[in-house]
Amino acid sequence: MIKELKIVFEEIYSMDFGYPAEGYFDIGAPQNIIDELKTYNLPGFYISFQIDCGHINAMDIHNGYWLDKGESVVRKFQDNPNINTIAIGSDGGGKSFQNKII
Numbered sequence: 001m002i003k004e005l006k007i008v009f010e011e012i013y014s015m016d017f018g019y020p021a022e023g024y025f026d027i028g029a030p031q032n033i034i035d036e037l038k039t040y041n042l043p044g045f046y047i048s049f050q051i052d053c054g055h056i057n058a059m060d061i062h063n064g065y066w067l068d069k070g071e072s073v074v075r076k077f078q079d080n081p082n083i084n085t086i087a088i089g090s091d092g093g094g095k096s097f098q099n100k101i102i
Contacts, residue, residue: 005025005053006025006053009023009025009056009058010025012058022057022059023056023057023058023059025053025055025056025058026053026054026055026056026069027053027054028050028051028052028053028054029050029051029054029055029069029070029071030070033050033070033071033074034047034050034051034070036070036074037050037070037073037074040077040101041101042073042086042099042101043099043100046088046099049067050070053067054069054070055067055068055069055070056089059092064090064091064092064093065089065090065091065092066089066090066092067088067089067097068087068088068089073086073088083101084100084101085098085099085100085101086098086099086101
């Protein structure tokens with residue numbers, strides 16, 4: 001799925017929208033970050049996303065979409081170790097994407 005999403009992402013950002021559209025699709029979080037994220041009991045799909053991609057910044061698509069870097073998520077846990085849900089991104093319209101700690 002990530003490979004297909006990267007292809008779509010590249011196609012979108014090669015289009016001319018009449019304004020400069022910028023986006024970022026990362027290549028995956030470093031192994032030390034993956035190992036740290038695994039200690040926080042996050043859902044497997046989120047760990048897989050961090051392995052395969054790690055970060056998406058697509059604020060020029062529709063409302064805008066953004067999924068945080070693994071490093072930022074680790075920092076949130078370090079700042080507040082007792083949290084039971086964590087925001088991992090936003091849709092650009094004021095809604096956040098959250099993961100429940102399992």
